[in-house]
Amino acid sequence: MGLHDRDYMKRPSDDDERHGSSSDSGAEQSLTLFLERHPKFIRYVGIGIAVLIVVAIVMAIVGSKSQ
Numbered sequence: 001m002g003l004h005d006r007d008y009m010k011r012p013s014d015d016d017e018r019h020g021s022s023s024d025s026g027a028e029q030s031l032t033l034f035l036e037r038h039p040k041f042i043r044y045v046g047i048g049i050a051v052l053i054v055v056a057i058v059m060a061i062v063g064s065k066s067q
Contacts, residue, residue: 034039
């Protein structure tokens with residue numbers, strides 16, 4: 001058998017097709033559908049977290065000056 005006959009690495013095996021669905025594939029599909037419906041969700045969450053961090057820093061500065 002030569003190198004040209006060894007194409008098993010190029011083709012997906014039958015086991016991958018049968019066991020392709022993992023236990024969390026439902027969660028992945030749900031998350032994918034949610035992000036397709038709401039594509040800017042991650043951006044809004046990031047902006048919200050950034051605003052909360054800025055508010056927390058301002059409150060810490062104001063709180064330390066009042067003591």
